[in-house]
Amino acid sequence: MFEVQNQPPPLEGYNLFTGDLVLREAVAREGADWGQGRLTSLGGELGLPETIALGFAANRFPPQLKAFDRFGHRLDEVEFHPAWHALMTLALKGGLHSSPWADPKPGAHVLRAAGCYMLGQIESGVLCPLAMTYGSVPTLRQNRAVAKEWLPRIFSHYYDPHFRPAREKTSALVGMGMTENQGGSDLRTNVTRAEPADGGFRLFGHKWFMSAPMCDAFLILANAPKGLSCFLMPRWTPDGERNAVNINRLKDKLGNKSNASSEVEFDGAYAELIGEEGRGIPTIIEMGNYTRLDCAIGSSSLMRQAVAQAVHHAMHRTAFQKKLVDQPLMNNVLADLALEAEAAAVLTFRLARAYDESDQAAQVFRRVMTPAAKFWICKRALTVTGEAMEVLGGSGYIEESIMPRLYREAPVNSIWEGSGNVMCLDVLRALDRTPGAAEVLAAEFDVGDEPRVQPFLDRLAERLAAPDRRDEAQARALVRDLVLALQAALLVRHAPPEVADAFCASRLEQGSGAVFGTLPRGVDAAAIVARAAPLQ
Numbered sequence: 001m002f003e004v005q006n007q008p009p010p011l012e013g014y015n016l017f018t019g020d021l022v023l024r025e026a027v028a029r030e031g032a033d034w035g036q037g038r039l040t041s042l043g044g045e046l047g048l049p050e051t052i053a054l055g056f057a058a059n060r061f062p063p064q065l066k067a068f069d070r071f072g073h074r075l076d077e078v079e080f081h082p083a084w085h086a087l088m089t090l091a092l093k094g095g096l097h098s099s100p101w102a103d104p105k106p107g108a109h110v111l112r113a114a115g116c117y118m119l120g121q122i123e124s125g126v127l128c129p130l131a132m133t134y135g136s137v138p139t140l141r142q143n144r145a146v147a148k149e150w151l152p153r154i155f156s157h158y159y160d161p162h163f164r165p166a167r168e169k170t171s172a173l174v175g176m177g178m179t180e181n182q183g184g185s186d187l188r189t190n191v192t193r194a195e196p197a198d199g200g201f202r203l204f205g206h207k208w209f210m211s212a213p214m215c216d217a218f219l220i221l222a223n224a225p226k227g228l229s230c231f232l233m234p235r236w237t238p239d240g241e242r243n244a245v246n247i248n249r250l251k252d253k254l255g256n257k258s259n260a261s262s263e264v265e266f267d268g269a270y271a272e273l274i275g276e277e278g279r280g281i282p283t284i285i286e287m288g289n290y291t292r293l294d295c296a297i298g299s300s301s302l303m304r305q306a307v308a309q310a311v312h313h314a315m316h317r318t319a320f321q322k323k324l325v326d327q328p329l330m331n332n333v334l335a336d337l338a339l340e341a342e343a344a345a346v347l348t349f350r351l352a353r354a355y356d357e358s359d360q361a362a363q364v365f366r367r368v369m370t371p372a373a374k375f376w377i378c379k380r381a382l383t384v385t386g387e388a389m390e391v392l393g394g395s396g397y398i399e400e401s402i403m404p405r406l407y408r409e410a411p412v413n414s415i416w417e418g419s420g421n422v423m424c425l426d427v428l429r430a431l432d433r434t435p436g437a438a439e440v441l442a443a444e445f446d447v448g449d450e451p452r453v454q455p456f457l458d459r460l461a462e463r464l465a466a467p468d469r470r471d472e473a474q475a476r477a478l479v480r481d482l483v484l485a486l487q488a489a490l491l492v493r494h495a496p497p498e499v500a501d502a503f504c505a506s507r508l509e510q511g512s513g514a515v516f517g518t519l520p521r522g523v524d525a526a527a528i529v530a531r532a533a534p535l536q
């Protein structure tokens, strides 16, 4: 038997909060310092080997559709591995599905974002029902009776996995069905019908993607007599019958394996109108802002875990007589990856704070920067997870390392809730139609006459003022630069100089490289990597 040598210890038994300098600073800066105790406790629980094992089990044993019972009766239930339920129990205990609404206070959205950022590093499939439930609350509040009935259970911290009428459960979760077979970005193509019946509505049609189908109710877009409208469709009718929601099949997905995503058909499903009939898109779009914020949180979380694993590995593995982390080229790669993950985190938590604030500037900021951050952060996660995998060499390609799971998970945040192009076109619309957008952004970017940032800002200001700013073909380039300007400003203000210097030199002067490990000479890569190391 050969002797096992030169292998790193597993990254476990650490605290995902206290062991993450960037996260701790962001939480304190963005107004959730009061929640440090809760985050320390959650971070400790998430870092336990047994919790990490739950993440692996939930993905190794994906959910199964039970469409029928043995006699041929419809069931339309999805069975999950116990690990999924254990992770959901942990998430609801931490309030990650609704705490900012149940217990509103300054910093509440930031605190929840930090919890999701940590949970997503251990298992990110569960973030899907958590995000949708969190995002559904402002929309549900548009129907007072519905809110009165549903919110108390949505605010509960006691996860209830049973498939039974919500009033018999200790808690409730809410999903969302907008996308249809013929078009997801262009929701005006929706063909699902809502027919008035018995004081409510009955839905007929389909949804091509409806994730987390075991949620207790769903926000659904359907065509009512007055036009496209938003409905709440419970899985059980008020009479205690299974609602006519047929789950045709579960999607066989690239990643996001622990979570179920389904194709469904409605055969006269009971539903209640939310908001004004005919105003479905503006009604449900409020939910979209929160779920897009969650895409940024989820992708930042994937990047953090990828970088933590990569740095941890390189600190323990030796090649050519040196620890990998001390090999100059590997140091450059790791520092470059760490910069990207830190820039994503500072932007995500700054954005989350805008959801804690109600003044005009905060509203403008989140209208413009939510789709922008979703676009850029989710795109960067695709490359970061791939490059971080390579740091582990062949072991990184092996499932047990977690790196393949992070890599496969990355694209989903970029695609769902509005794919990249759709996000960038939304930013163009927001810049055009949001009064005060230019002033609010200018104030955010302003770091004095800072030579590392100013030339980039001057060029950006020219483009924003130019008549061809609305050129759709250039929307990705413009949105990328808006995000880089904000990330640079945040890092100059808040990060150590070596981080801000390297970010500005590589992303603003050199242009964000197609490949990591191309930081220019003169940056303090070792200090950047040391800051990113997960503290055990």
Ligand SMILES: Cc1cc2nc3c(=O)[nH]c(=O)nc-3n(C[C@H](O)[C@H](O)[C@H](O)COP(=O)(O)OP(=O)(O)OC[C@H]3O[C@@H](n4cnc5c(N)ncnc54)[C@H](O)[C@@H]3O)c2cc1C
Pocket: 175, 176, 177, 178, 179, 180, 182, 183, 184, 185, 186, 209, 210, 211, 212, 253, 256, 261, 412, 415, 416, 417, 418, 419, 420, 421, 422, 425
């Ligand atoms: C794992 C997963 C889970 C999902 N869960 C849900 C869910 O729970 N509920 C739900 O409603 N949906 C869900 N979706 C669906 C998702 O939101 C849609 O797939 C997405 O919005 C894109 O819609 P589409 O697939 O119809 O693509 P299309 O609308 O056909 O778009 C295809 C491509 O064209 C681009 N595009 C569209 N319009 C333009 C334009 N004007 N200019 C340039 N480019 C354009 C898009 O950016 C995209 O890249 C899920 C998707 C996935 C992958």
